[in-house]
Amino acid sequence: MIKNSRWVNLGFQLAALILALSFTTLILLAAGAPPFEAYKNIILGSVSSFKKFSDVLVAWVPLLLASAGLVITFSAGLWNIGMEGQITLGAIGTTWAIRLMLESTLPPGLIILLSILAGMLFGALWAALAGALKTFGGVNEIFGGLGLNFVATALTIWLIFGPWKRPGVGSMSGTVPFPDELWLPMIPDLRLSPWALVIAIVAVVIVTLMLQGTYFGLRLKAVGKNFRSAYLLGIPTWQYMMISFLLCGALAGAAGAIQVTAVYHRLIPSISSGYGFLGLLVAMLVNYQAAWVAPVALFFAALNIGSIQLPIVLKLDSSLSGVLQGMLVLFVLRVEGVRQRLVRRA
Amino acid sequence: MEGSGQGRFLRTCAGMIRPIAGHILVNGQNLTGREYHAFKRRGVEFLPASRMEEGLVPGLTLTEHFVLAEKPKGIFIDREYGRNLADERIRSFNIKGKPASPVESLSGGNQQRALLSLLNDPLSLVLIEHPTRGLDIESVIYIWGKLKERCKQGAAIIFISSDLEEILQYSDRVLVFFSGKVSQPLDSSMTTVEQLGQLIGGKGWPEMKAAEGSP
Numbered sequence: 001m002i003k004n005s006r007w008v009n010l011g012f013q014l015a016a017l018i019l020a021l022s023f024t025t026l027i028l029l030a031a032g033a034p035p036f037e038a039y040k041n042i043i044l045g046s047v048s049s050f051k052k053f054s055d056v057l058v059a060w061v062p063l064l065l066a067s068a069g070l071v072i073t074f075s076a077g078l079w080n081i082g083m084e085g086q087i088t089l090g091a092i093g094t095t096w097a098i099r100l101m102l103e104s105t106l107p108p109g110l111i112i113l114l115s116i117l118a119g120m121l122f123g124a125l126w127a128a129l130a131g132a133l134k135t136f137g138g139v140n141e142i143f144g145g146l147g148l149n150f151v152a153t154a155l156t157i158w159l160i161f162g163p164w165k166r167p168g169v170g171s172m173s174g175t176v177p178f179p180d181e182l183w184l185p186m187i188p189d190l191r192l193s194p195w196a197l198v199i200a201i202v203a204v205v206i207v208t209l210m211l212q213g214t215y216f217g218l219r220l221k222a223v224g225k226n227f228r229s230a231y232l233l234g235i236p237t238w239q240y241m242m243i244s245f246l247l248c249g250a251l252a253g254a255a256g257a258i259q260v261t262a263v264y265h266r267l268i269p270s271i272s273s274g275y276g277f278l279g280l281l282v283a284m285l286v287n288y289q290a291a292w293v294a295p296v297a298l299f300f301a302a303l304n305i306g307s308i309q310l311p312i313v314l315k316l317d318s319s320l321s322g323v324l325q326g327m328l329v330l331f332v333l334r335v336e337g338v339r340q341r342l343v344r345r346a
Numbered sequence: 347m348e349g350s351g352q353g354r355f356l357r358t359c360a361g362m363i364r365p366i367a368g369h370i371l372v373n374g375q376n377l378t379g380r381e382y383h384a385f386k387r388r389g390v391e392f393l394p395a396s397r398m399e400e401g402l403v404p405g406l407t408l409t410e411h412f413v414l415a416e417k418p419k420g421i422f423i424d425r426e427y428g429r430n431l432a433d434e435r436i437r438s439f440n441i442k443g444k445p446a447s448p449v450e451s452l453s454g455g456n457q458q459r460a461l462l463s464l465l466n467d468p469l470s471l472v473l474i475e476h477p478t479r480g481l482d483i484e485s486v487i488y489i490w491g492k493l494k495e496r497c498k499q500g501a502a503i504i505f506i507s508s509d510l511e512e513i514l515q516y517s518d519r520v521l522v523f524f525s526g527k528v529s530q531p532l533d534s535s536m537t538t539v540e541q542l543g544q545l546i547g548g549k550g551w552p553e554m555k556a557a558e559g560s561p
Binding site for chain 1: 382383386392394399400401402404405406411413414417418420421422423464
């Protein structure tokens, strides 16, 4: 038996990191690639210039929103696999609202704000659908969410090639880009919008405070850990599950809205860019602790951006970042299991 | 005997199972078909036998349980309030644990004490499944002491148990469930363990009926 302490826990987490790196290294060696070159390129590709780091932040924003939302549903004991679809619906809602107000005389700032809110609403409603299937239909949220993901993707494709197609012929490059004044304002010469950054950071701070400092957060945790006991303790369990779906969906919708207004300025087929699934990895890795979402999401975003240049420099596929992220989650969870077996509870 | 319907009876009385027929009145109010929370608001509490599966939330601390049960006003958690509440409850229910102890780290007896300490005030009815099953003798005595206190304060207690001596020692009236039938309330001071045992096994029911019938 080992004594429980902060240092021991840190040691275990470090071990998980080393294991994940070693296994990724083995895969690289097996593929005949130079591991250290690859890691060096990932690091250089993410932080070697201010422009590159700003790209990391561009990826950080939707990942941060998605992960923060997922920490809420995780706390309620729910696996919101439908995150991708909720991000997509957020993007659709935002595009819909902007198209609706294209001809209007409203100030652009207000149009952007209303569109983002519309995206959040669409995301929340899409999540509520998965939630309602779970609460009233007995459909596990994993299956409901996965099914709704496919529907969301199909809906995007249909909109791009159907009602919202470019004049003439629809194209995989998406709908017609919005006029410049309807873009979320950006830092000159960069793809980064400070507004997007502010929205994401505010969202994470609110979620952290909510889960760690409020009675609502405590009740949500009780529902997640044991909903039968929570019910007997007087907590309205299914209502809490629905609320967590709505909140998570709203944050997913915000991520989709930002992808539309701040990054692509139109609706594209793969607008969610996998941030929903990557957010699941982040949420699993931080293990309900919302305060860790920001640094872990930043690390994951850096891996994603850093690996973009791998195909050019080393002829390696950029999915290497995904391998490393997956390994990391796998080993952190595995090592946590080992730790619980070895370390005596305080 | 377990599985004869007493568990379902208890859960029906708590609004956790919808009755097929009949009405449930709480303090004169018809709550038939309402859910448990409506009962709870009117002073009815259900304590399940499976403490860690239905009663307590593993992973949460004692303090967090007290706070959850107490439903304090406001949005943000008042740590000071939680600490004081936990100290007070742990002392008055003699729980061997710290405010920050996760409930799953407590012994069975202490888990049951914790569960009892979560009961609301004021109480009109407590429904308990196996109040002392699997507990050490000290905890058994302690828990019945606390329950009797609640009785003195005006709460009625309905409990089911497979310990016949416990039934006769702590109850005023006994209902026997057997093969789809429920007995008349028996006066526990007039009933012996042997009689109870026979009724549970299905013996002596006709005689009981006859005795009820005669003046």
